[in-house]
Amino acid sequence: MSEPIYNASTPKGGDPTQIDVNLQYSGIEYNYVYIISCAFIVWLIMPGIGLLYSGLARRKSALALLFQCFLVIAVITVQWMFWGYSLAYSRDGGPYIGTLKNFGLIDVMIAPSSGSAVLPEVVFCYFQLLFCACTVIIVIGGAFERGNILPSLLFGFCWATIVYCPLARWTWSSKGWLYNLPSLDYAGGGPVHIASGCTALAYAFVLGKREHSAEEVPRRKPHNVTLVFLGTAFIWCGWVGFNGGSTLNASVRSMVSIFNTNAAASTGILGWVLIDLIRYRGRFSFVGACEGAIAGLVGITPAAGFVSLWLAACIGFITSIICALLQDLNKWIRIDEGMDVFKLHGVGGIVGAFLTGIFASESVSALDGATYQGGAIDGIGVQVGRQLAEVCAISVYAFIVSAVLLYLINWIPGMKLRVGEEVEGVGLDRGLFVEEEIGDWGLFGMGVVEGVRSSGSSSPAQTQETVVKEK
Template identity: 75%
Template sequence: MFSPLIYSPQPIYNVSLPSGGDPLKIDVNAQYAGLEWNYIYIVFCGFIVWLIIPGIGLLYSGLARRKSALALLFQSLMIVAVTTFQWMFWGYSLAYARDGGPFFGNLKNFGLKNVMAAPSPGSDVLPEIVFCFYQLLFCACTVMIVVGGAFERGNMLPSLVFSFCWATAVYCPVAYWTWNSNGWLYNLPSLDFAGGGPVHIASGWSALAYALVLGKRKHLDETTHGKPHNTTLVFLGTTLIWFGWFGFNGGSALNASVRAMLAAFNTNTAACMGVLGWVLVDSTKNRGKFSVVGACEGAIAGLVGITPAAGFVSVWLAAVIGFLTSIICAMLQDVNKWLRIDEGMDVFKLHGIGGMAGAFLTGIFASRSIAALDGATEAAGGIDGNGIQVGKQFAEICAISAYSFTVSVCLLVVMKWIPIPCMSLRVHEEAEMIGLDRTQFVDEQIGERAILDDLFASSSPASASVVVNESPGSVVGSKVLKG
């Protein structure tokens, strides 16, 4: 294989200078002379990946009932704050330390010690601080997906504590298995370009665990809810997620190669085919009627499905993966009812099931000629005659599913029995009925609740006034408001 950096000497990691050199004595930038375009590209990808986090917050907020919408917006900012601290504290070291066993990292980079100008463990053309920042955003996005399992009845403070613990006990080990050169899945090898396992399968099963331990919402009228309170927010959140995913998949080549550009093209292709697949199923079920929320779910299903395959398949096969993944997820719309679990954000359906479908299809469609577009990677799937790769993908699916679900349940059960009132995983029944916005934020007279309602209310002045002044049990006409 030829080097992707044929025109420039490739930086080499020096064990004796783990930080990349003393900037008071040498120019630490000199080793990347002529290669700056690689890390500029990855930094840009990181910036747009960040948009996925508020995008998920907007999506969740739109899907929830109005009385808990603000809580989900607030949580998106808190999650990225807590996860950043966790990553700086020990998360990065646990996931990407250069030496360790096949299952877990170590604390040699505790507190980001020596994480600065040396070539990164993921790519020699990236300073380690750039690689660390980019991977931080993957962790934050994943944690934000997970907390969707607690919507409308999860207490805010315990969810943040759980986020810190989950990132430590679940995300970091699974990321280590998958992407660290010492990890057992990396050396199996399983093929996961951008996070089908650590991001989607892990978050889907963990959100299911969260919903299971919390139990179903109380006083939920399924005839009036189960539908988003604000479709515009759902649409806006989806577009931010879609845009951010260009950086998520496009940057996962960890260089500005042709492979990275193809991954971005595949991302858009799979999302578009996901929309078509989901709308096809929806319109068939609903006698030709369409659904904006369904189209948004289809886009996300397509994005999830292509994540592990984006740098391994051609554009047309990316279209097949996006279409098939969305069809599978759309056909399983009642999975929560079958499981008898109240996971109202459909995290398990879209990310868990979609992630498993994408990982499996990657094993079938991965192509040597596509993987080699970065000048270095060797990988092949069933389409190239390497049928055993499908079995390796299945091993990845089973291992990550079992580990993430089991550890998440254990973490949540331990937290559930902590005898501290403010650490109760679930809000009180009265707070759930009133809504998280009114019980966990400043008094509505200060304006946050009223502002939210003004933005989300319909254009009718009458309906807007009803929203602002609603309270559980209030009677409007002959109907009782239920949120």
């Protein structure tokens, strides 16, 4: 059976009370079954990031990071239903932003989607929603241990509207200017990783440094390495669906991208562990291994559906080596971005986009039967320049617009971006959450927490004298 064709006279795909709307997908149902299955797997990334951030943070702010990740899912779902999907993927509109034709998901149902004719639009809409939510969750790492929760949620809603949706339009809509350049971005090296990394950097810059960040907060002292491992495992698993479903069909290209994703994460671990063995004179860092896996996953994201198996492994290895060598990046740029979002996602995304321009192969992209795009390895050297154009456009736009948006929100009464000195001293958990959920043993019962309760009358000076004591 031929692929379904979008009929503008029946934008919802037909009246299900009059006809069997499933018949248009008869014989090709495996495509949307596959994509919705990938979407279920992608969902694991979101709690995975929450667990990772919580484990990397000090104990006194671990619950706040989990809570923010959970709330972001809800906020971005509302944003996407409200106007996010329409701004990014409406069929009309220009190369930079869509229209409000699908405002409130009007006419979004079972007609063939704008992204793939073999997907009902509601499936395509849900899959892309998860990309947006994952990106915003990555961004909140920039507010590490000092960001106020309500302003961060407002920022997430606005940022998804004026930053993520335009970038998704540029990159993945058939009318987008980067799509037609063309730049090659298989699954989000630009809109997801470069954008989130640069935005987290802007967030940390606007907030300023944490109190005593240089002397009293060691950069690599996670409060729970087990959570770091669990978060990384969830992210790795979810990334398989993230990249595997980005063909938007169940083709052989999807299967290759899944293998490439696993290969890059594996060589990413090896690259980072190698650097750590040299740096620490024969000692290992488990957190470093987890960072290596994420660096490899970030690097392969724009390339997974464009490169061969061994080149995918090389991309993961190279990306992790470069990110690992930037251990002191925050000191060099003098911005306290303690969660290393910019280093892993921003720099990793830039490296991945650049290497995609070099290693992309038409013989791999053609595995879906419709895409024929290659890079320098196929003799198309100009593709490297196109990739650099994408990197520059997305990084500059994301950083500048995010910084301006943050300053504007900070001026709104009641929306101060940074918590007060007292709350930062005792930790976001005690300062922002009900005591019954914290207890005297900290999150998950790990170590005694002593400090001033947020409801007490202690002064900031007293708070500094009774700051959280950890094992």
